[in-house]
Amino acid sequence: MAQRLSNLSNQTCWNCSSTAQDDKFEDTVSVLSYLTEEAVVVLSLICAFASLIGSAGNAVVLLAVSKYDHLRTIPDLFIASLAFSDLTVCVLFLPMSIYHFQYPDAKDENVSFYLTKIFFGHFSMVASATNMFAVTIDRIFALRFPFKYTARMTKMHALAEIAIVWVIALTFGALYAREVLSSIYVAFYSTVLLFGTIAMYIYIFVVAKRQENRIQDITMVSGGSSVEKKVARTIFTVVGVYTVCWLPMLLFPVIVNPSTKPEQFGKGYSWVQTFLACNSAVNPYIYCARSQKYRKAFAEILKIKGFNRDQPKPSSREL
Numbered sequence: 001m002a003q004r005l006s007n008l009s010n011q012t013c014w015n016c017s018s019t020a021q022d023d024k025f026e027d028t029v030s031v032l033s034y035l036t037e038e039a040v041v042v043l044s045l046i047c048a049f050a051s052l053i054g055s056a057g058n059a060v061v062l063l064a065v066s067k068y069d070h071l072r073t074i075p076d077l078f079i080a081s082l083a084f085s086d087l088t089v090c091v092l093f094l095p096m097s098i099y100h101f102q103y104p105d106a107k108d109e110n111v112s113f114y115l116t117k118i119f120f121g122h123f124s125m126v127a128s129a130t131n132m133f134a135v136t137i138d139r140i141f142a143l144r145f146p147f148k149y150t151a152r153m154t155k156m157h158a159l160a161e162i163a164i165v166w167v168i169a170l171t172f173g174a175l176y177a178r179e180v181l182s183s184i185y186v187a188f189y190s191t192v193l194l195f196g197t198i199a200m201y202i203y204i205f206v207v208a209k210r211q212e213n214r215i216q217d218i219t220m221v222s223g224g225s226s227v228e229k230k231v232a233r234t235i236f237t238v239v240g241v242y243t244v245c246w247l248p249m250l251l252f253p254v255i256v257n258p259s260t261k262p263e264q265f266g267k268g269y270s271w272v273q274t275f276l277a278c279n280s281a282v283n284p285y286i287y288c289a290r291s292q293k294y295r296k297a298f299a300e301i302l303k304i305k306g307f308n309r310d311q312p313k314p315s316s317r318e319l
Contacts (some may be wrong), residue, residue, distance in 0.1 A: 034266030040101045043274055045096045049103075053182045054090030054281025061284045064297040071297055072303045075235065078135035079287065082238075085127035085169070086280035093120045101270075122186050123173030124280070125198045129190040129197075130165045132239050136197045139204055139235060187250075194246060201236050234290040236237050238283055245279035248272040275319060 035043070061083040065071045096117040098215045138158070172189070175181035252272045258265035287294040298304075 001003045010252075014069060034263055035101070035270060039270075043270060044098045044101050046274055046278065049096045050276070050278040051090045051094035051098075054086060054094070054278075054284075057284030058087040058094050059297055060301055061287065062087065063301055064294065066237060067301070068297050070293065072155070072157060074138060074153060077155065077158045078138065081165060082131040082135075082283065084284055085124050085131060088120055088127075089124045089277055089280035093117065093124060097274065098276065103249060119177040122176050123189055124277075126172040126186060127165060128242065128280070129193040130168055131162075132235070132242065132297060133193040133197050133312035134161050134165055135235055136200045136204070136239070140200055143204055153306060162195070168250070174191040190213065190246075191250065197239055198243065201239060204236075212231055234287070235288055237290060241282055241286065242279055245276050245282075249276045 002303055003301075065076055065080040080287045096113070100114065102116065138153070138161075141153065172181065172186050176186055252268060253265070256265045256268060288298055
């Protein structure tokens with residue numbers, strides 16, 4: 001048992017795994033076996049709540065982007081791509097997790113189910129990390145080379161980048177599910193992109209501050225820079241929340257050594273795994289809190305009367 005959990009310490013994805021399908025299943029069962037009935041109930045309730053609010057929120061984001069022309073700027077296209085990734089987690093992965101909490105040891109019946117679950121888990125994690133990395137690169141070009149960006153960056157270019165994101169995510173998910181790729185590579189890839197994204201955002205705000213100091217006397221350009229910085233801050237909030245949710249999964253095997261503390265590891269792993277997955281339910285509400293144009297679009301879709309009264313019209317460039 002301790003050896004199986006030791007294998008899990010090298011993995012930081014949403015799902016536990018080893019090199020063979022049966023071992024993948026058995027490793028997960030060994031972790032879940034440490035959970036009490038009360039813990040299973042609480043985890044199931046958390047997953048159910050996150051699935052409900054996340055499915056609704058991400059569906060509204062996708063509906064808003066498809067319905068309103070002013071929500072189809074290049075950053076919004078990346079937001080929609082991220083929302084679709086989050087929706088797959090909320091609609092598929094979290095309900096599957098609830099089932100797996102309730103019936104962890106039906107090996108003959110659950111191996112195929114579990115492989116499907118880990119495919120969506122790894123696929124969605126890679127898609128989220130790659131989407132955020134791509135939109136960060138987009139923001140760097142928008143702030144660092146604003147005139148070239150406006151002239152050269154088109155929606156078709158953005159859609160091509162998003163297509164590449166999904167090809168990468170599907171490739172990782174398929175290779176892992178077919179045992180061609182170890183989850184350690186998926187975890188390493190996502191971790192590198194995460195910290196790369198954070199480093200680039202530090203650079204973005206340094207560049208934005210310098211530009212603000214240089215062009216503060218030019219009203220038109222300063223206004224455009226202000227909008228780009230506001231977009232960057234909103235996306236940085238999304239990245240920051242994702243980092244907070246990701247770090248416990250990354251650090252937990254280091255803090256709680258599964259070889260020496262298998263019971264503590266087994267009890268805690270499902271909690272940090274669920275915490276990471278629930279991040280997908282949060283992003284739509286970040287957009288709503290940070291962006292007036294998203295609040296307005298959500299209110300119109302949900303038929304919330306009086307919300308937009310006396311509200312100034314948001315810029316089409318605002319996120």
